[in-house]
Amino acid sequence: MSTPKIAVQGLCKSFDGERVLDGVDLSIPDGGSLVLLGESGSGKTLTLKCIMGLVKPDSGAIRIDGQDTVNLSGRDRDQLLGRCGMLFQQSALFDSLPVWRNVAFRELERKELSPEAAHAMAVKCLSSVGLGPRVADLLPSELSGGMQKRVGIARAIASQPEIILLDEPTAGLDPIMSNVIAGLIVTNVRELGATALSITSDINTAIKIADQIVLLHEGKVAWTGPPDEIANTGNDVVERFIHKWKIEQAAA
Numbered sequence: 001m002s003t004p005k006i007a008v009q010g011l012c013k014s015f016d017g018e019r020v021l022d023g024v025d026l027s028i029p030d031g032g033s034l035v036l037l038g039e040s041g042s043g044k045t046l047t048l049k050c051i052m053g054l055v056k057p058d059s060g061a062i063r064i065d066g067q068d069t070v071n072l073s074g075r076d077r078d079q080l081l082g083r084c085g086m087l088f089q090q091s092a093l094f095d096s097l098p099v100w101r102n103v104a105f106r107e108l109e110r111k112e113l114s115p116e117a118a119h120a121m122a123v124k125c126l127s128s129v130g131l132g133p134r135v136a137d138l139l140p141s142e143l144s145g146g147m148q149k150r151v152g153i154a155r156a157i158a159s160q161p162e163i164i165l166l167d168e169p170t171a172g173l174d175p176i177m178s179n180v181i182a183g184l185i186v187t188n189v190r191e192l193g194a195t196a197l198s199i200t201s202d203i204n205t206a207i208k209i210a211d212q213i214v215l216l217h218e219g220k221v222a223w224t225g226p227p228d229e230i231a232n233t234g235n236d237v238v239e240r241f242i243h244k245w246k247i248e249q250a251a252a
C-alpha cells in the first residue's frame with residue numbers, strides 16, 4: 001500500500017482533565033477526500049487544528065507524506081502550512097481588505113506577486129467559484145453568506161495547495177446553496193488533484209464531497225466508510241446522528 005497523504009493515529013487531547021479527542025485514527029490517500037462528520041462539540045475542529053499544528057496533541061501521531069508533523073516548528077511548520085489551503089469555520093475574511101486582497105493574501109504577504117498580478121489571480125480564482133470580476137473590489141461585508149463562503153474557498157485554492165482543509169464550508173447556507181458550494185468544492189479539489197479534509201455536520205454535504213466519511217462521536221471514531229453506506233450501517237451512533245439530523249432538517 002502506498003503512503004497516505006495524511007495519517008492520524010491514536011490522537012488524544014484533553015482540556016482541564018476532560019478528554020476531547022480520545023484516540024482518533026484516520027487516513028487519507030493522495031488525492032482522496034475525507035469528510036469528518038459529527039455533532040457539535042464532537043472534536044472535529046480540534047482534530048483539524050491538531051493536523052495544522054495550531055494545537056499540540058497530548059499523544060498520537062500525525063504524518064503527512066509519511067513524515068511526523070507533531071514536533072515541527074518554525075520554518076518547517078510554515079513550509080507545511082504553505083502546502084495547505086484552508087477555509088476556517090467562520091470564513092475568517094479580513095473585513096477591512098477588499099475581496100481580491102483576501103483571496104491573494106498569502107501571495108501578497110510573501111511578495112510573490114505584484115498587486116496587479118495578485119488582482120488578476122484573485123479574479124481567476126473567484127471565477128472558478130462562480131463569482132464575477134466585480135466582486136473582487138467589494139468588501140466582505142458587502143457580500144451574502146454564500147458569497148463569503150465562495151470567497152473563502154477561492155482563497156483556499158488560490159495557492160494551488162496539495163492539501164485542502166475546509167471547516168464547515170456549507171454551515172449557515174440554505175440547502176440549495178449548500179449543494180452548489182459542495183459541487184464547487186468537488187470540482188476545484190479534483191481540478192487541483194489535491195487531498196481534501198472537510199468538516200461538516202450536514203449529511204448531504206458529506207455525501208456529496210466525500211469518498212470516505214468518518215463519524216466522530218465524543219472524540220472517538222464511531223464509524224467510517226464510503227458515503228453510499230452511511231444510510232445502512234446498522235451502527236447505533238450513526239443511526240441516532242441521522243435521525244437527529246433529519247429532525248433538524250425538517251424544523252429548518
Ligand SMILES: Nc1ncnc2c1ncn2[C@@H]1O[C@H](COP(=O)(O)OP(=O)(O)OP(=O)(O)O)[C@@H](O)[C@H]1O
Pocket residue numbers: 015020038039040041042043044045046047089201
Ligand atoms: N482551546 C480549547 N480549550 C478548551 N476546550 C477546547 C479548546 N478547543 C476545543 N475545546 C473543546 O473541545 C470540544 C470539541 O471542540 P471542537 O471545536 O473540536 O468541536 P466541533 O466538533 O468542531 O463542534 P462544532 O460543530 O460546534 O464546530 C468542545 O467541547 C470544546 O469546548
Ligand SMILES: [Mg+2]
Pocket residue numbers: 044045046089167
Ligand atoms: Mg467546529
